[in-house]
Amino acid sequence: MSLEKSIEEFRYKGTLGVCPFAKLISTLNAADKKALLSALEKRIPDVTLASALRKEGYKIAEISISQHRKGLCRCENKS
Ligand SMILES: [Zn+2]
Numbered sequence: 001m002s003l004e005k006s007i008e009e010f011r012y013k014g015t016l017g018v019c020p021f022a023k024l025i026s027t028l029n030a031a032d033k034k035a036l037l038s039a040l041e042k043r044i045p046d047v048t049l050a051s052a053l054r055k056e057g058y059k060i061a062e063i064s065i066s067q068h069r070k071g072l073c074r075c076e077n078k079s
Pocket residue numbers: 018019020021022067068073074075076
């Protein structure tokens with residue numbers, strides 16, 4: 001394995017497979033998690049979810065939610 005590949009491997013170690021949004025979901029209490037998953041099913045816009053989550057004190061970017069929903073986040077890029 002080349003040094004370049006090893007650097008990339010270790011750079012993402014620990015975070016691979018979990019994007020910021022998935023990480024946030026895993027930290028929510030049962031009630032908040034239920035509310036968020038229900039909002040995702042109702043196709044509530046990313047910006048609305050991001051604003052609501054930030055109001056509740058969670059740090060999340062709209063783009064993180066968007067990428068997770070579209071399957072473009074790290075969750076879908078395990079290799
Ligand atoms: Zn994700």
